[in-house]
Amino acid sequence: MPAFDLSRSALDEQVPKDPLDYAVSVRDKDVMSMVRDALAQDHCALAFQPVVLAGQGGDTAFYEGLIRVLDETGRVIPAAQFMGQVEDDTIGRDIDCASLALGFDRLRELPGLRLAVNVSARSLGDGTWRRVLERNLHDDPDLGHRLILEISEDSAMQLPEVVIRFMEEMQPRGVAFGLDDFGAGLTAFRYLKDFFFDLVKVDSCFVRGIDQDPDNQVIAEALITVAHQFEMFAVAEGVESPAEAAKLAQFGVDCLQGYLYGVPRLRI
DSSP: OOOOOOSHHHHHHHSOSSHHHHHHHTTTSOHHHHHHHHHHTTOEEEEEEEEEESSSSOOEEEEEEEEEEBOTTSOBOOGGGTGGGOTTSHHHHHHHHHHHHHHHHHHHHOTTOOEEEEOOGGGGGOHHHHHHHHHHHHHOGGGGGGEEEEEEHHHHHHSHHHHHHHHHHHGGGTOEEEEEEETTSOOOHHHHTTSOOSEEEEOGGGTTTTTTOHHHHHHHHHHHHHHHHTTOEEEEEOOOSHHHHHHHHHTTOOEEESTTTOOOBSOO
């Protein structure tokens, strides 16, 4: 098995400057097979993006760990090439297992870290994923208090009863939960009082250009208000400008995430 250099500088050298060049280069390949091979050989890494507190201080509240799957040369396979196809496939469970295992590794390495990792609602009942979770929580129960599991709105609404039961089981062990892409999916607000989400992430489509878009202002402010009504922190994702950040802070958002505060990096 080839040894890969997963340093940020190494990846920067391996990935073409124009991401489209690489996307085109793999267009005619069997991307799903590439992903399966990468997962089987543990050719994955997490990239970390900060989530900062709104306001003048801008201290980091936690990081989101985003899975990166690497091909046989060590280059990142563009997530857009496969992520939309894996929700209902076993490969989606494998990706979630890899992400969770890597997240626990980093939590052990950095005792002060609070980390969010993504998971599909379908993985909550998957035996292999649950064993990764249970083994790590058994070995070090304190890790649960620094772990946030992010579930997308669409995924949560596909299996709301499964999500609710899992939350009831895990929250006493310190695990927190985030609802990703809030507002972009099909959340029935009647479920919000039954879910146990600690935070929601207002979808970036309502954040983009919010300083000049009255429609996005109305929607984002409403979503933030709903989050606070149900005692959840509101995070705005996809923030790219100081003007967007200022408008969101005006609406009372708690945290901000986006390229304004840092791109996903392999090192924290």
